[in-house]
Amino acid sequence: MILVTSSFRHYLAYSWRIIRLSKIYPVLPYMLLIGVICIGLFGFAGLQLHPGGTWFDKFRNANQSAFALARYLKNICPKATKAKLALAKNAHYCVRHKVMYCPVEKSGSTFWRRVFYLLYGWNTSYVHPFQVPVQEALSQQFESFIQLRLWKRGNVSPESFFMFMFVRNPYTRILSAYVDKLYPHNPVYWKKFGVPAIRTYRQNPSTLNLLCGHDATFEEFLKFVIQRVLSNKYMYEDVHFASISEMCNPCKVSYDYVGKMESFQTDSKFLLKQLGLESSLDAIGESFLNMSVYDAIVDSVYGPYSWRQDLTKYPCITWNQSLRRLWRKLQLRGIISFSQSYPFDGVDPTLISKEEYIQFAWNSHLLSSKEELDAQKENILKEAYGSVKEEDLARFKSAFKSDFHLFGYDDSPAFIVHRVDHSSSYKYLSFMNI
Numbered sequence: 001m002i003l004v005t006s007s008f009r010h011y012l013a014y015s016w017r018i019i020r021l022s023k024i025y026p027v028l029p030y031m032l033l034i035g036v037i038c039i040g041l042f043g044f045a046g047l048q049l050h051p052g053g054t055w056f057d058k059f060r061n062a063n064q065s066a067f068a069l070a071r072y073l074k075n076i077c078p079k080a081t082k083a084k085l086a087l088a089k090n091a092h093y094c095v096r097h098k099v100m101y102c103p104v105e106k107s108g109s110t111f112w113r114r115v116f117y118l119l120y121g122w123n124t125s126y127v128h129p130f131q132v133p134v135q136e137a138l139s140q141q142f143e144s145f146i147q148l149r150l151w152k153r154g155n156v157s158p159e160s161f162f163m164f165m166f167v168r169n170p171y172t173r174i175l176s177a178y179v180d181k182l183y184p185h186n187p188v189y190w191k192k193f194g195v196p197a198i199r200t201y202r203q204n205p206s207t208l209n210l211l212c213g214h215d216a217t218f219e220e221f222l223k224f225v226i227q228r229v230l231s232n233k234y235m236y237e238d239v240h241f242a243s244i245s246e247m248c249n250p251c252k253v254s255y256d257y258v259g260k261m262e263s264f265q266t267d268s269k270f271l272l273k274q275l276g277l278e279s280s281l282d283a284i285g286e287s288f289l290n291m292s293v294y295d296a297i298v299d300s301v302y303g304p305y306s307w308r309q310d311l312t313k314y315p316c317i318t319w320n321q322s323l324r325r326l327w328r329k330l331q332l333r334g335i336i337s338f339s340q341s342y343p344f345d346g347v348d349p350t351l352i353s354k355e356e357y358i359q360f361a362w363n364s365h366l367l368s369s370k371e372e373l374d375a376q377k378e379n380i381l382k383e384a385y386g387s388v389k390e391e392d393l394a395r396f397k398s399a400f401k402s403d404f405h406l407f408g409y410d411d412s413p414a415f416i417v418h419r420v421d422h423s424s425s426y427k428y429l430s431f432m433n434i
């Protein structure tokens, strides 16, 4: 502190000496006056040139809950600014369109990466996001903050970027991560999360359990996630289970639009229109939901088929079990009703092709009523959190406290308050009888 003040004093004295030596001090007040006038004039001209400032001013006051949520965040986090955009560590940018998106896994991030693929115009034969192959969209390198700094230094104002994100209720988000990554055949996640969760939280695990990690229960998984989030270890391990607040930092970075997974279709359609992707909207028409579901099926089926070769190296489950778990996963995701049982009973599992599986799953989806599927999702949520002990629930609420608080999610909804104990056994989330 002393060092800084004294060097500042030296600097002042030095400057004053230069001014005195150059003998310009009699005209200094006039120079200052001219300077002020110039700044005033140019500043005014600048305002005239950019009356509103940003390209999204025309819709920023639209009556949309996603804008309301962004405004609410600005109220409770008054210090958030766009200049701190670097704190949204994994955000994607599209400089051409002046858009920044902070991806949140299990909250529509694949969809939005496909939209970015369209915005970049990499392949004009794709008209709408559902046409962009998932693997292609996920393997692309979108512009990142680092690249912005290196390539565009001085030329990019954070204020000119439209910044958005999509959030989701922590209860459904973490359950969805489990159903998507741990429950089905996925040796990568089994090793990364299944093995340590079983090793830490299961009494007397078998050698096979410890080697494969293929049957971690929701309760074991949740405890593991809570411990990771509370000890700040998750960011480096996997974004699927990190808290949204940590990933996108909405109390430091100010967002313009905070959509919700719970209103994904409405919020997304609105944004597609504003981003100039009307042709996408026209091509999708009334089929947004249909396309999302079909996509979810294709994506889910893709997983086990890509791990199939692995079965000889890691014989943790049989191919027969892998395909049966996949069916249950589609049921747990609320795509196929429980009344639609596994259609390949008695069929040699090695003969079932990916395309055939997708076709059967889609047909079964069409035979499942919305009421059935809604009730099913509710029951699975109840079962999942009914299997968790009271003290672990309290720790879960505290681990995801800021997500609940910032995005307006109730941490004690009815299914938690009127919890039915499911600790003794799972019915839907079981690995038996599938």
Ligand SMILES: *[C@@H]1O[C@H](CO)[C@@H](O)[C@H](O)[C@H]1NC(C)=O
Residues within 6 Å of the ligand: 063, 064
């Ligand atoms: C905004 O939208 C909500 C629900 O969509 C509606 O109830 C409300 O009247 C709208 N407000 C205005 C000012 O248009």
Ligand SMILES: *[C@@H]1O[C@H](CO)[C@@H](O)[C@H](O)[C@H]1NC(C)=O
Residues within 6 Å of the ligand: 122, 123, 124, 125, 126
């Ligand atoms: C664009 O997509 C089409 C359809 O999938 C494909 O046939 C074509 O090779 C792609 N073009 C480029 C340049 O990747």
Ligand SMILES: *[C@@H]1O[C@H](CO)[C@@H](O)[C@H](O)[C@H]1NC(C)=O
Residues within 6 Å of the ligand: 286, 287, 290, 366
């Ligand atoms: C969804 O797809 C099914 C089967 O292709 C079709 O019968 C149905 O009309 C579609 N629904 C919408 C809203 O597009």
Ligand SMILES: *[C@@H]1O[C@H](CO)[C@@H](O)[C@H](O)[C@H]1NC(C)=O
Residues within 6 Å of the ligand: 320, 321, 347, 348, 349, 434
């Ligand atoms: C596949 O698994 C089911 C249920 O566990 C079992 O009844 C069936 O015999 C198995 N089929 C084969 C070919 O192993």
